[in-house]
Amino acid sequence: EAGVAQSPRYKIIEKRQSVAFWCNPISGHATLYWYQQILGQGPKLLIQFQNNGVVDDSQLPKDRFSAERLKGVDSTLKIQPAKLEDSAVYLCASSLSLASGNNEQFFGPGTRLTVL
Amino acid sequence: GENVEQHPSTLSVQEGDSAVIKCTYSDSASNYFPWYKQELGKGPQLIIDIRSNVGEKKDQRIAVTLNKTAKHFSLHITETQPEDSAVYFCAAAFENNDMRFGAGTRLTVKP
Numbered sequence: 001e002a003g004v005a006q007s008p009r010y011k012i013i014e015k016r017q018s019v020a021f022w023c024n025p026i027s028g029h030a031t032l033y034w035y036q037q038i039l040g041q042g043p044k045l046l047i048q049f050q051n052n053g054v055v056d057d058s059q060l061p062k063d064r065f066s067a068e069r070l071k072g073v074d075s076t077l078k079i080q081p082a083k084l085e086d087s088a089v090y091l092c093a094s095s096l097s098l099a100s101g102n103n104e105q106f107f108g109p110g111t112r113l114t115v116l
Numbered sequence: 117g118e119n120v121e122q123h124p125s126t127l128s129v130q131e132g133d134s135a136v137i138k139c140t141y142s143d144s145a146s147n148y149f150p151w152y153k154q155e156l157g158k159g160p161q162l163i164i165d166i167r168s169n170v171g172e173k174k175d176q177r178i179a180v181t182l183n184k185t186a187k188h189f190s191l192h193i194t195e196t197q198p199e200d201s202a203v204y205f206c207a208a209a210f211e212n213n214d215m216r217f218g219a220g221t222r223l224t225v226k227p
Contacts, residue, residue, distance in 0.1 A: 004159070031213065042122075042205050042217030043160065055212050091159055095213060103148040103213050107159030 002026065004108035006092050012114045018080040021111045024073070025094030033105060034067055034077050035091040043091055049075065050098055082115045089113070118143040120208050122218025129196050130226050137221045139206035140188040146208040149182060151191045154203045164191070196225045
């Protein structure tokens, strides 16, 4: 079974530039999560989708971050414009569905973003 | 919202010894408590989890205990091996599988 795929693996940009990350969840997983992991900290949830609908985006800085999952499969997270403090690893995870009662989240390898 | 505290932040043990990592959570509605292992350059990988209706769970050298009254849970690794060296995260999930993570414990197993 293929795991959660993310690209790119690394990205270096200058502040005020834009960047986008892509995630393809495990096939059949209805729930998709984007996390931000700052160096030395645990992952912090940014946004959660169930199919193509947003379940929770309360911790997403909406003035600069946006995410979409238009067809309920893969997802894109965008930052525009980037700030120095956005330097982090962006992790995508997926799980079966909220209705399944199976909470296990499977994580991708992450995208390491460096903002200069 | 949920707040998860984890300690210690670093832990060094000799190969073959046991390692214990502890976490506390704040939201009594939390009902799922996973533990993740994260190796350098990789995403977190689930190693064991426990639900709120269970007090203890074991899988070979790894065990997790949960005290719902005190709102704390612990990871126990016995007979540690060098390949157990990694960063370990606890987490607590409540409504909609909203998961909050601890800050992590860097475990070093010295051969």
